[in-house]
Amino acid sequence: MNLLNKLYFNGGILALILTVFVAVACTISTDAQRDGKTEKDKPETTKKNSSKNPPNLNDDDVSEMKKITGGNSKKSGATSENQDKGDFIPVYAEVQNEKYAGFNQRFREQKVTEGITSALNQAFALPNDVTVTFRDCGKINAWWSPQEKSITVCYELMELAYQKAIEMGKSEDEANSIMIGATLFFFFHELGHGMVDVYDLPSTGKEEDAVDQLSTLILMEAMDEDGQYSAASGAIIFKALGDSRESYDFADEHSLHEQRFYNIVCWMYGKDQEKFGSFVQDGTLPEARAVRCPGEYQKMSKAWERLIEPWVKK
Numbered sequence: 001m002n003l004l005n006k007l008y009f010n011g012g013i014l015a016l017i018l019t020v021f022v023a024v025a026c027t028i029s030t031d032a033q034r035d036g037k038t039e040k041d042k043p044e045t046t047k048k049n050s051s052k053n054p055p056n057l058n059d060d061d062v063s064e065m066k067k068i069t070g071g072n073s074k075k076s077g078a079t080s081e082n083q084d085k086g087d088f089i090p091v092y093a094e095v096q097n098e099k100y101a102g103f104n105q106r107f108r109e110q111k112v113t114e115g116i117t118s119a120l121n122q123a124f125a126l127p128n129d130v131t132v133t134f135r136d137c138g139k140i141n142a143w144w145s146p147q148e149k150s151i152t153v154c155y156e157l158m159e160l161a162y163q164k165a166i167e168m169g170k171s172e173d174e175a176n177s178i179m180i181g182a183t184l185f186f187f188f189h190e191l192g193h194g195m196v197d198v199y200d201l202p203s204t205g206k207e208e209d210a211v212d213q214l215s216t217l218i219l220m221e222a223m224d225e226d227g228q229y230s231a232a233s234g235a236i237i238f239k240a241l242g243d244s245r246e247s248y249d250f251a252d253e254h255s256l257h258e259q260r261f262y263n264i265v266c267w268m269y270g271k272d273q274e275k276f277g278s279f280v281q282d283g284t285l286p287e288a289r290a291v292r293c294p295g296e297y298q299k300m301s302k303a304w305e306r307l308i309e310p311w312v313k314k
């Protein structure tokens with residue numbers, strides 16, 4: 001997806017917060033259960049993981065936040081056919097649960113959110129401001145708010161990813177890396193919902209699947225190894241959630257965790273059959289699906305490129 005090549009994310013910026021989180025995560029209870037709100041994404045536990053698999057892988061209330069930067073500073077570079085009337089604005093919130101104080105502090109000090117919004121502002125024009133917040137929410141969640149025009153990713157969701165990785169037998173360092181990777185996947189998924197909203201993009205299929213596609217595309221096209229690792233991390237968390245689930249919610253707007261897992265793995269393989277050939281060889285990705293993946297990837301890449309092209313800064 002050529003358009004996304006303009007989007008460069010420094011995966012290292014999120015990696016910087018790793019060590020702090022370990023201490024926090026270790027003290028957290030494991031039964032964080034998501035509340036069934038309207039939002040969107042949930043992740044959930046595991047089966048045995050095959051350590052040999054590659055980085056095997058894997059949505060309204062925001063008032064108390066404080067804007068740290070931003071405003072409507074029109075970015076340089078002009079845009080596309082559409083006027084750039086807004087920016088992605090990093091917003092930090094005070095922690096509600098002291099357990100996350102250190103984590104939150106580190107987010108601020110290292111300007112993690114600013115790093116993400118800066119990259120997005122350089123790549124995309126916006127018809128209005130969109131705020132981006134990572135904070136503790138009192139629930140496991142991440143969502144796009146159509147009313148607030150905001151993306152929120154909860155620390156509790158990050159924590160869940162960490163816990164699932166630990167339950168998979170990963171080391172603390174590996175679990176941290178997987179948590180960061182999965183968080184990026186969740187973030188870009190929510191960004192996708194945001195784009196569908198603010199750009200008024202059409203969709204004839206499940207939006208949840210479509211934005212999983214966008215997240216994977218961004219990770220695979222706009223980042224290097226870190227992006228691939230993040231897509232894999234997102235997949236692995238969905239696998240873990242599927243493995244630990246006790247019931248199926250066939251009425252849910254999301255595809256089943258297992259399907260989201262296989263989709264991401266398929267798209268990674270679709271992007272690079274040589275690099276991710278092991279997915280098929282070790283049985284992670286069934287041959288019957290694998291043969292379709294390159295075509296699937298090309299189709300979704302073409303579709304997303306055409307949809308967002310008017311908003312990509314030239």
Ligand SMILES: [Zn+2]
Nearest residue numbers: 040041059208
């Ligand atoms: Zn969603």
